[in-house]
Amino acid sequence: MRILGIDPGYATVGYGVIEYDGRRFRVLDYGAITTPADAPFEKRLLMIYDGMGELIDRYRPDHVSVEELFFNTNLTTGIAVAHARGVILLAACQKGVPYREYTPLQVKMAVVGYGRAEKHQVMQMTQTMLGLSKMPRPDDAADALALAVCLAHSTNSLLEEQDK
Numbered sequence: 001m002r003i004l005g006i007d008p009g010y011a012t013v014g015y016g017v018i019e020y021d022g023r024r025f026r027v028l029d030y031g032a033i034t035t036p037a038d039a040p041f042e043k044r045l046l047m048i049y050d051g052m053g054e055l056i057d058r059y060r061p062d063h064v065s066v067e068e069l070f071f072n073t074n075l076t077t078g079i080a081v082a083h084a085r086g087v088i089l090l091a092a093c094q095k096g097v098p099y100r101e102y103t104p105l106q107v108k109m110a111v112v113g114y115g116r117a118e119k120h121q122v123m124q125m126t127q128t129m130l131g132l133s134k135m136p137r138p139d140d141a142a143d144a145l146a147l148a149v150c151l152a153h154s155t156n157s158l159l160e161e162q163d164k
Contacts, residue, residue, distance in 0.1 A: 004061035005148030010084040014140025020152035030141040052091035064099040065151035110150035
């Protein structure tokens with residue numbers, strides 16, 4: 001199974017592409033779609049949408065794993081990220097790729113086994129599980145790889161859901 005993990009944002013969208021055969025992971029690529037701060041917001045959304053389309057066309061994932069939006073203190077930033085998530089999900093939908101959404105708690109549980117794990121613990125475990133010699137950069141790419149691992153570890157429950 002090929003999975004495209006996405007850590008949404010509007011300045012930086014982290015992505016990670018993995019293959020998972022039920023036992024082993026293989027990293028195909030990771031990185032970020034970035035948009036310039038001085039570009040009009042609608043142009044930034046278009047860049048994210050186009051970048052997502054290119055990733056989907058290049059890697060042909062079976063699933064996309066996207067982080068659910070978590071609002072903390074900055075509502076304005078949260079709304080902008082929500083717009084970016086919208087174009088990310090739209091791109092996946094238009095390309096016919098099913099997506100799943102995961103909360104940070106679910107990702108931490110799937111990767112570390114502990115829902116209150118610290119960010120550095122999730123990043124280190126992701127690096128170890130994927131057999132990477134160095135920590136993926138930017139951090140958004142590492143988060144995207146963790147999202148992909150989360151979906152891979154949820155595969156059995158996804159199949160059970162589809163059979164119902």
